[in-house]
Amino acid sequence: MNKKNATIYDISKKLNISVATVSRALNDHPRISVATKELVAKTAKEMNYKQNNLAKALKSGETKNVGIIVPYVNTNFFSSVIRGIEEELSPFGYHVIICQSHEEVNIERGHLNTLMNAQVDGVFMSVSRTTVDTEHIRSILDTSNTPIIFFDRKKDIPGISTVTIDDYRGGYIATEHLIREGCKNICHFSGDLNLEIYRNRLNGYKQALADHGFQVKEENIIPTGSSIEAGVEAIKKLWDRKSIPDAIFSASDFAALGACQELKKKKIRIPQEVAVIGFSNEPFTQFMELPISSVDQTPVMMGKMAGQVFLENIKENSSGISIEKKVVLTPQLHIRKSSKRK
Amino acid sequence: MNKKNATIYDISKKLNISVATVSRALNDHPRISVATKELVAKTAKEMNYKQNNLAKALKSGETKNVGIIVPYVNTNFFSSVIRGIEEELSPFGYHVIICQSHEEVNIERGHLNTLMNAQVDGVFMSVSRTTVDTEHIRSILDTSNTPIIFFDRKKDIPGISTVTIDDYRGGYIATEHLIREGCKNICHFSGDLNLEIYRNRLNGYKQALADHGFQVKEENIIPTGSSIEAGVEAIKKLWDRKSIPDAIFSASDFAALGACQELKKKKIRIPQEVAVIGFSNEPFTQFMELPISSVDQTPVMMGKMAGQVFLENIKENSSGISIEKKVVLTPQLHIRKSSKRK
DNA sequence: TTGTAAGCGTTATCAT
DNA sequence: ATGATAACGCTTACAA
Numbered sequence: 001m002n003k004k005n006a007t008i009y010d011i012s013k014k015l016n017i018s019v020a021t022v023s024r025a026l027n028d029h030p031r032i033s034v035a036t037k038e039l040v041a042k043t044a045k046e047m048n049y050k051q052n053n054l055a056k057a058l059k060s061g062e063t064k065n066v067g068i069i070v071p072y073v074n075t076n077f078f079s080s081v082i083r084g085i086e087e088e089l090s091p092f093g094y095h096v097i098i099c100q101s102h103e104e105v106n107i108e109r110g111h112l113n114t115l116m117n118a119q120v121d122g123v124f125m126s127v128s129r130t131t132v133d134t135e136h137i138r139s140i141l142d143t144s145n146t147p148i149i150f151f152d153r154k155k156d157i158p159g160i161s162t163v164t165i166d167d168y169r170g171g172y173i174a175t176e177h178l179i180r181e182g183c184k185n186i187c188h189f190s191g192d193l194n195l196e197i198y199r200n201r202l203n204g205y206k207q208a209l210a211d212h213g214f215q216v217k218e219e220n221i222i223p224t225g226s227s228i229e230a231g232v233e234a235i236k237k238l239w240d241r242k243s244i245p246d247a248i249f250s251a252s253d254f255a256a257l258g259a260c261q262e263l264k265k266k267k268i269r270i271p272q273e274v275a276v277i278g279f280s281n282e283p284f285t286q287f288m289e290l291p292i293s294s295v296d297q298t299p300v301m302m303g304k305m306a307g308q309v310f311l312e313n314i315k316e317n318s319s320g321i322s323i324e325k326k327v328v329l330t331p332q333l334h335i336r337k338s339s340k341r342k
Numbered sequence: 343m344n345k346k347n348a349t350i351y352d353i354s355k356k357l358n359i360s361v362a363t364v365s366r367a368l369n370d371h372p373r374i375s376v377a378t379k380e381l382v383a384k385t386a387k388e389m390n391y392k393q394n395n396l397a398k399a400l401k402s403g404e405t406k407n408v409g410i411i412v413p414y415v416n417t418n419f420f421s422s423v424i425r426g427i428e429e430e431l432s433p434f435g436y437h438v439i440i441c442q443s444h445e446e447v448n449i450e451r452g453h454l455n456t457l458m459n460a461q462v463d464g465v466f467m468s469v470s471r472t473t474v475d476t477e478h479i480r481s482i483l484d485t486s487n488t489p490i491i492f493f494d495r496k497k498d499i500p501g502i503s504t505v506t507i508d509d510y511r512g513g514y515i516a517t518e519h520l521i522r523e524g525c526k527n528i529c530h531f532s533g534d535l536n537l538e539i540y541r542n543r544l545n546g547y548k549q550a551l552a553d554h555g556f557q558v559k560e561e562n563i564i565p566t567g568s569s570i571e572a573g574v575e576a577i578k579k580l581w582d583r584k585s586i587p588d589a590i591f592s593a594s595d596f597a598a599l600g601a602c603q604e605l606k607k608k609k610i611r612i613p614q615e616v617a618v619i620g621f622s623n624e625p626f627t628q629f630m631e632l633p634i635s636s637v638d639q640t641p642v643m644m645g646k647m648a649g650q651v652f653l654e655n656i657k658e659n660s661s662g663i664s665i666e667k668k669v670v671l672t673p674q675l676h677i678r679k680s681s682k683r684k
Numbered sequence: 685t686t687g688t689a690a691g692c693g694t695t696a697t698c699a700t
Numbered sequence: 701a702t703g704a705t706a707a708c709g710c711t712t713a714c715a716a
Contacts, residue, residue: 003487007693018703023695031701048485053459054400055693058708063396065439065460072425074642079421083414086442095460097407097437100428117395118407118437143390145345228629257629264631284626287570287599289606300416349709360687365711373685397709400692 006047015043026051057119066310067097067115069108069125076283077299078126081151084303085124092311094121101128109136122146122310126153145322147313151306152197152297161313161325163306167197170295170331171204174249174277177293177333179212181341183247183275186214189224189234189259191251201251201279220245224255231258239266246274247339253278253285256292260338275339281332291336298329305329348389357385368393399461408652409439409457411450411467418625419641420468423493426645427466434653436463443470451478464488464652468495487664489655493648494539494639503655503667505648509539512637512673513546516591516619519635519675521554523683525589525617528556531566531576531601533593543593543621562587566597573600581608588616589681595620595627598634602680617681623674633678640671647671 008022015022017036024032025040057063068085070078086096097120099111108128113136115123123146127134134155140148141159154162178186188205191198206216224234231250235258238244250256256278260270268274270290278285281296305327316322350364357364359378366374367382399405410427412420428438439462441453450470455478457465465488469476476497482490483501496504520528530547533540548558566576573592577600580586592598598620602612610616612632620627623638647669658664 003485005486005693009693019693020695020704021702023693024702027695033701036701050455050485051459052400052461052693053456054396054405054461055708056695058394058396058400058692058710059694059696061708067437073415073428074418074421074425076416076418079416082440083416083442086415086440090441093456095409095439095441095456098424098428098440099432099437100425113392114395114435114437117393119394119396143345143392144347261631284629287626288629289603289631347709351709361710362688362712363686365709366686369711375685378685394709397692398711400694400709401711403692 005052006044006049007052008049011040011043011047011049014047015039061119063119063121064093065095065097065118065120066122066124067099067111067118067120069099069101069111069115069123071101071103071126071128073098073100077152077280077297080299081126081303081306084300084305085307086303087300088304088307089310103128103130105130105133105136112136112140116140116144116146120146121314123148124151124306124310125149126151127155131155145317147310147317149306149309149313151302159322159324161309161327163302163309163327163329165297165302165329165331167200167331168204168207170279170297171201171249171251172208173204173331173333174279174295175205175208176212177335178247178249178275178277178339179208179214181247181271181275181339183341184214185220185245186247186249187220187222187238187245189222189231189248189250189252189255191224191226191255193223198251205249219243224250224252226252226254228254228258228261231255231260232262233258235259235262235266244268244274248274248276250276250278253280253282253292253294256294256338257284257288260288260290260292271337271339271341275341277339281334285334286336290338293336293339294334296332296334298332302329347394348386348391349394350391353382353385353389353391356389357381403461405461405463406435407437407439407460407462408464408466409441409453409460409462411441411443411453411457411465413443413445413468413470415440415442419494419622419639422641423468423645423648426642426647427649428645429642430646430649431652445470445472447472447475447478454478454482458482458486458488462488463656465490466493466648466652467491468493469497473497487659489652489659491648491651491655493644501664501666503651503669505644505651505669505671507639507644507671507673509542509673510546510549512621512639513543513591513593514550515546515673515675516621516637517547517550518554519677520589520591520617520619520681521550521556523589523613523617523681525683526556527562527587528589528591529562529564529580529587531564531573531590531592531594531597533566533568533597535565540593547591561585566592566594568594568596570596570600570603573597573602574604575600577601577604577608586610586616590616590618592618592620595622595624595634595636598636598680599626599630602630602632602634613679613681613683617683619681623676627676628678632680635678635681636676638674638676640674644671
């Protein structure tokens with residue numbers, strides 16, 4: 001037995017009035033008598049009428065859906081950004097459609113296309129690691145006026161608004177904090193310097209040192225991956241060189257964790273002998289026996305800001321203008337035991 | 343300047359053929375000549391034609407969208423289930439729409455309605471904590487044939503398929519593991535026993551004890567919340583009673599972590615004096631200096647299974663039948679340092 | 685092999 | 701205050 005939804009046409013037939021009247025009554029149109037409005041509302045409820053937003057969208061050109069493309073949804077960072085976007089847009093009647101690129105530009109391209117086919121009103125994306133050529137993104141801009149918003153992992157494409165955090169500042173405040181705690185010889189675990197975000201964190205580190213009268217020593221900048229093992233290896237390398245510093249600013253929480261593990265193994269006390277600070281404020285940093293200081297990227301806020309940028313964009317679009325926005329959020333320092341010397 | 347999408351009508355005009363032919367050519371209809379197909383495909387690309395799935399959906403009654411309602415997206419468990427659903431359904435052309443209930447039944451109801459208005463082809467949900475009355479869910483079942491699938495947090499509603507894990511078995515294997523490690527006096531931190539999942543874990547614990555010839559002592563069952571603090575408090579209580587056990591099976595990883603922290607503070611060695619095992623396999627459990635054993639709920643697999651149940655459901659629906667499915671997943675034991683005595 | 689036209693459920697523009 | 705009708709972009713009988 002197939003259950004068919006009631007339509008405004010069904011209501012109009014039952015009530016012997018036109019569909020136009022029903023539609024207007026349902027939409028609280030000013031020039032419809034209160035009596036009919038009430039009657040329509042009542043019978044609509046009786047017949048269990050549900051508005052078909054598909055038909056509405058086809059007519060209006062607005063689906064009230066936005067797409068989000070992320071590498072994976074189940075990381076703290078990305079799921080938190082998604083949460084922020086959903087919370088910002090939900091009150092305005094928007095729904096968010098989630099796609100995972102699996103760090104594959106081909107999948108990313110496919111998702112972008114089907115999202116456009118689905119007539120979404122906007123697309124939020126953090127590009128995949130394999131996204132070098134950005135033609136698939138640019139072409140959307142050329143052929144539609146659906147706004148695209150980059151968050152965190154951006155590409156420089158004219159006409160696309162971005163929401164990121166100030167990684168430079170993040171590197172700066174983390175390093176400055178270590179200096180203020182009395183550290184004199186601060187190492188940096190850098191992450192993949194091919195990525196802009198890591199280069200920015202490094203530059204913040206350098207500037208903070210310079211501003212406080214320290215020399216930047218190249219041997220103190222250790223290229224380190226974003227894994228626990230990478231952190232372990234980095235410490236081993238420093239140990240072998242007999243150049244354990246008195247502080248480490250790691251561009252990754254996971255590497256910071258690995259460093260802590262290996263330092264402990266070598267009976268080096270944290271933070272007394274080596275102060276440690278990471279980046280991202282992963283949930284685990286606060287649960288450790290020795291909680292790790294970290295720089296928070298405020299991902300929920302990032303999502304909310306991205307949502308706001310989208311809403312403004314939509315408003316501008318309808319009035320013809322279109323301003324590219326660049327929102328840069330301020331990273332938040334979370335000081336914990338691993339770096340507190342005083 | 344507004345960019346309008348090309349339609350099949352535009353193509354038909356340009357090529358002086360009918361829209362029907364264009365539509366059929368684009369859909370690779372068998373009775374269309376190869377020549378026209380190629381011609382249409384070529385000009386479609388030239389004109390940058392994008393299919394409007396809205397119109398298609400309005401016609402076919404299939405949006406290829408499914409909705410997911412969870413309390414929050416940014417927890418490891420829920421974001422992992424979402425990942426599983428997306429990965430299972432994406433190859434079949436489905437998109438997933440995410441909604442957060444914020445544990446509020448009113449918001450949940452609202453989302454459910456707008457999802458139905460959006461004509462989704464199915465809804466996956468984990469009910470909010472405040473969902474007692476389930477009328478809003480039942481009414482969907484009565485008035486549409488859109489399948490609803492519960493995962494993890496289910497309600498018993500005839501006609502709704504569910505995907506859950508076997509919490510009873512989870513409690514059983516965790517307890518049995520502790521017994522096999524030689525523990526003789528095993529405490530249970532129970533979680534909120536108003537919730538079915540926690541009652542099941544407790545029952546598994548009891549049965550395992552019984553099966554191995556141990557008596558179940560009521561004083562060994564400690565009602566404990568799902569937070570770090572709750573775990574700390576539970577240990578303090580046991581300490582005051584002078585009844586520290588030789589093992590703890592906690593129904594929550596967070597409470598297990600709190601227990602570990604407090605035990606350490608009291609200089610009680612883990613696992614030698616007290617073995618500890620938690621539940622959920624939260625990411626942090628493996629990152630600790632003393633990694634915590636835990637029972638994994640296989641959330642990604644749960645999502646994938648839910649996706650499969652949906653696909654089967656859709657297939658059955660179209661052929662008239664409709665079988666309610668109850669998938670129960672097997673929890674996975676992850677043995678780590680905190681419970682390894684041998 | 686291709687064309688004509690109806691229909692999916694709305695909203696909006698004319699009329700009345 | 702209400703009605704008739706076209707339109708949104710597509711698919712699909714039914715014809716030719």
